[in-house]
């Protein structure tokens with residue numbers, strides 16, 4: 395496998411509300427993301443997962459450290475939206491204009507990249523097909539779609555610019571177990587068909603077995619351990635990972 399992104403000793407610190415306090419949201423994180431892999435980032439609430447995602451897509455700048463894209467065409471600073479890594483959030487309603495039809499929502503990144511409306515619309519049906527949705531939804535508004543459908547639409551929108559990296563930030567947290575399983579299956583098949591990498595952010599350890607190729611376990615902004623998913627689950631090294639596994643077994 396070849397490396398897509400190198401994250402080296404990256405930190406993101408915020409000033410706290412108390413004078414002199416520093417919040418170390420991300421605290422010296424180093425890892426490499428490979429082409430065409432699913433890399434899970436797991437940790438409890440507040441461990442720094444979303445901040446890391448925002449640093450990777452360029453929504454935030456690191457306090458220190460470097461993020462190096464080894465495939466230059468995908469770097470977040472590039473002007474063409476087609477080159478940007480795409481972030482899909484937990485709550486699709488927060489990233490969808492409720493007054494826009496699905497046709498306009500899925501083609502928005504293409505339009506922002508200068509694609510003419512007619513051409514973008516012509517591709518909208520195919521984009522929905524990629525996420526196993528019927529073209530019947532194209533004329534609907536977000537409130538006329540289910541939560542699972544909206545998450546698929548958000549993924550279709552991300553796919554519209556053929557990203558080399560899709561970041562899925564807790565995208566199944568609000569879904570029922572069977573819809574969650576369908577979305578994970580969809581991501582697995584998209585990894586194959588689109589040849590992209592997926593950074594899968596979750597606090598649910600039970601979702602990564604048989605899905606993620608590798609996993610990094612985060613706590614307090616730092617990576618506690620990292621490795622092939624099967625190895626980490628079979629032989630966890632950190633007390634925190636063992637605790638997470640016990641909690642899953644108990645539940």
Ligand SMILES: Nc1ncnc2c1ncn2[C@@H]1O[C@H](COP(=O)(O)OP(=O)(O)OP(=O)(O)O)[C@@H](O)[C@H]1O
Nearest residue numbers: 408417419437438439440441442443444445446597
């Ligand atoms: N803009 C900000 N200003 C100050 N502190 C922040 C800011 N954004 C995040 N934090 C803090 O940074 C830490 C990491 O937050 P982050 O949202 O990255 O965690 P997370 O692991 O994604 O949590 P969750 O699973 O609940 O979304 C938290 O303590 C959070 O309160």
